[in-house]
Amino acid sequence: MAVLELKRISKHFGAIEALSQVDFELDGGQIVGLMGDNGAGKSTLVKIMAGNFPPSDGEMLLDGQPVHFHKPVDARVAGIEVVYQDLALCNNLTASANVFLAREQTRGFGPFRILDDRAMNERARELFAELKSETRPAEKVRTMSGGQRQAVAIARTHLSRAKIVLMDEPTAAISVRQVAEVLDLLRRLRDQGMAVVLISHRMPDVFGVADRIVVLRRGHKVADKPIEASSPEEVTGLITGAIRVA
Amino acid sequence: MILMNHDPSVRDGADTSPTPLGRRTRAALHMKRGLAFLRTWFAAQPFWVTVAVLIICAVMSWLEPQSFPTRDNFFNITRNFAYIGIMALGMMAVIITGGIDLSVGSVMGLAGIVCGLVLQAGHSWWLAVLAGLGSGALCGLINGLFVAYVGLPSFVVTLGMLAAARSFAVVLSENKMIYDFGPDGDIFNAIGGGEIAGISNMVWLLLIMAFVFGFVFRFTPWGRHVYAVGGNEAAARLAGVAVNRIKLQVYTLCALTAAIAAVMVVGWQGSAINALGTGYELRVIASTVIGGANLMGGEGGAYAALIGATLIEVIRNSLLMAGIDSNWQGAFVGAFIVLAVLLERIRGSRAD
Numbered sequence: 001m002a003v004l005e006l007k008r009i010s011k012h013f014g015a016i017e018a019l020s021q022v023d024f025e026l027d028g029g030q031i032v033g034l035m036g037d038n039g040a041g042k043s044t045l046v047k048i049m050a051g052n053f054p055p056s057d058g059e060m061l062l063d064g065q066p067v068h069f070h071k072p073v074d075a076r077v078a079g080i081e082v083v084y085q086d087l088a089l090c091n092n093l094t095a096s097a098n099v100f101l102a103r104e105q106t107r108g109f110g111p112f113r114i115l116d117d118r119a120m121n122e123r124a125r126e127l128f129a130e131l132k133s134e135t136r137p138a139e140k141v142r143t144m145s146g147g148q149r150q151a152v153a154i155a156r157t158h159l160s161r162a163k164i165v166l167m168d169e170p171t172a173a174i175s176v177r178q179v180a181e182v183l184d185l186l187r188r189l190r191d192q193g194m195a196v197v198l199i200s201h202r203m204p205d206v207f208g209v210a211d212r213i214v215v216l217r218r219g220h221k222v223a224d225k226p227i228e229a230s231s232p233e234e235v236t237g238l239i240t241g242a243i244r245v246a
Numbered sequence: 247m248i249l250m251n252h253d254p255s256v257r258d259g260a261d262t263s264p265t266p267l268g269r270r271t272r273a274a275l276h277m278k279r280g281l282a283f284l285r286t287w288f289a290a291q292p293f294w295v296t297v298a299v300l301i302i303c304a305v306m307s308w309l310e311p312q313s314f315p316t317r318d319n320f321f322n323i324t325r326n327f328a329y330i331g332i333m334a335l336g337m338m339a340v341i342i343t344g345g346i347d348l349s350v351g352s353v354m355g356l357a358g359i360v361c362g363l364v365l366q367a368g369h370s371w372w373l374a375v376l377a378g379l380g381s382g383a384l385c386g387l388i389n390g391l392f393v394a395y396v397g398l399p400s401f402v403v404t405l406g407m408l409a410a411a412r413s414f415a416v417v418l419s420e421n422k423m424i425y426d427f428g429p430d431g432d433i434f435n436a437i438g439g440g441e442i443a444g445i446s447n448m449v450w451l452l453l454i455m456a457f458v459f460g461f462v463f464r465f466t467p468w469g470r471h472v473y474a475v476g477g478n479e480a481a482a483r484l485a486g487v488a489v490n491r492i493k494l495q496v497y498t499l500c501a502l503t504a505a506i507a508a509v510m511v512v513g514w515q516g517s518a519i520n521a522l523g524t525g526y527e528l529r530v531i532a533s534t535v536i537g538g539a540n541l542m543g544g545e546g547g548a549y550a551a552l553i554g555a556t557l558i559e560v561i562r563n564s565l566l567m568a569g570i571d572s573n574w575q576g577a578f579v580g581a582f583i584v585l586a587v588l589l590e591r592i593r594g595s596r597a598d
């Protein structure tokens with residue numbers, strides 16, 4: 001059974017139909033590449049799954065049960081985490097402070113509680129080790145490379161033992177070497193049984209790492225198939241509209 | 247140790263090597279931690295400001311051995327920066343979130359008049375203190391509501407409060423000085439004017455408050471969230487930090503420190519005038535910036551506020567003793583503000 005199932009999801013913003021009647025399924029241990037031209041509705045789909053706004057129509061099932069997210073926290077509690085396009089991190093804080101932001105570990109007694117940085121650094125160190133990343137917990141994010149920043153953002157999702165990780169263009173603004181690092185991180189998440197959605201414009205990234213590909217065009221789903229059954233040429237055609245459906 | 251550590255992240259800064267913990271001896275680890283602590287400390291602005299304060303004091307003691315290094319002068323200097331330092335602590339919280347509060351001087355004036363009026367009406371000292379603090383906190387709450395929930399720039403909101411609170415103070419006082427403090431006047435005056443062990447109560451209060459603020463900034467989740475809001479507000483919000491609530495709290499806290507300063511200063515002077523605190527916003531903001539706060543948010547700490555306020559007062563006092571017209575003080579403070587930001591910029595560009 002699918003971890004997350006979206007049935008005939010539509011979303012309009014006034015007169016704009018950002019998504020129409022989209023069916024979408026996510027399985028654990030699988031990376032889905034989500035592609036489409038600018039304005040095709042990719043981010044809208046991710047935002048619906050992340051609880052940023054509700055769909056105009058259609059339903060969402062989590063482990064077979066209908067769910068309604070009213071705010072991002074609802075989705076997070078349900079085990080859905082988002083890594084945002086612009087890597088939402090606080091540069092002035094350490095890697096571990098970012099990983100634990102708004103879910104800090106504390107020690108003390110009763111209402112007198114102080115931050116337990118030692119424990120948080122230790123846990124962050126483990127998370128980075130799991131991700132095989134050389135990110136140092138006590139170092140400030142300001143001085144880190146794009147790949148390390150990705151590791152911090154992904155470790156956040158790991159901390160909560162998320163079942164589903166949604167990534168909106170994680171490789172948009174980083175160097176080639178760092179892209180390889182990020183793709184490795186995604187494979188590791190998949191191998192640990194997570195369902196991963198990767199939005200990307202970069203064909204080699206998607207074909208290098210995804211198990212399944214979904215293409216959106218003007219709010220409609222025009223393809224949903226195993227990666228082996230498709231090709232970069234076909235996907236390009238689907239994105240531009242040269243091929244209608246596949 | 248806690249106060250000096252103005253940086254929220256240096257505690258485990260020594261663990262810069264990926265080697266597993268177990269392979270190092272404890273002593274080596276401690277040593278490395280200590281060295282890293284020193285390194286961060288040397289790189290930090292509060293350290294250099296502390297050095298500047300010590301140098302100025304040494305030079306002045308040498309030039310003016312009769313008047314500068316005396317108990318009386320020490321008492322005066324410390325008391326004179328104490329109330330600015332108290333306000334700078336609250337201001338620091340606002341500035342770390344990336345905001346600014348221009349209304350602290352006016353809020354201080356209003357809170358002082360409220361204290362005076364309550365005492366004049368014959369009420370008890372604690373009611374006067376409560377009313378003073380309450381009126382200040384209320385101003386801060388209004389600032390915070392407009393900044394956090396209406397989304398107006400803090401510069402605009404607190405500029406409005408600067409005008410409004412001062413006007414309230416003038417209206418409430420009917421533009422008269424209040425000095426007849428009623429039956430509890432002596433107790434009230436003893437709070438702000440008294441001394442313990444040869445040090446002004448105001449200075450003791452500053453030290454206690456600096457310790458508490460330093461602790462809260464560095465060791466509590468709330469403190470960390472204050473830094474997070476200033477570092478990247480959108481990221482903090484996405485992570486689940488209650489950004490609006492934090493903002494509301496820091497503006498309220500800042501105005502509350504202005505009211506605390508008012509209670510102390512009115513008691514010390516034994517009278518309340520509606521012009522109390524005029525222009526103090528500049529000295530308070532200058533203290534935080536000179537101490538090492540970043541006006542863009544995300545950087546600063548309790549010790550920075552304390553040492554920034556100290557430097558300004560030591561300079562003022564030195565100019566006075568050197569026989570330089572005290573009107574030059576503004577020029578010096580101004581130069582120091584620009585210098586402080588310039589240094590920060592240079593260090594920042596080297597780090598990147």
Ligand SMILES: Nc1ncnc2c1ncn2[C@@H]1O[C@H](COP(=O)(O)OP(=O)(O)O)[C@@H](O)[C@H]1O
Pocket residue numbers: 013016017018036037038039040041042043044045
């Ligand atoms: N909050 C919004 N309000 C109005 N229109 C929106 C909003 N978000 C997205 N849209 C519109 O919905 C369509 C799909 O956008 P989006 O999902 O961001 O596309 P993509 O991420 O695939 O580039 C676009 O036409 C966009 O202008």
Ligand SMILES: [Mg+2]
Pocket residue numbers: 042043
């Ligand atoms: Mg998008």
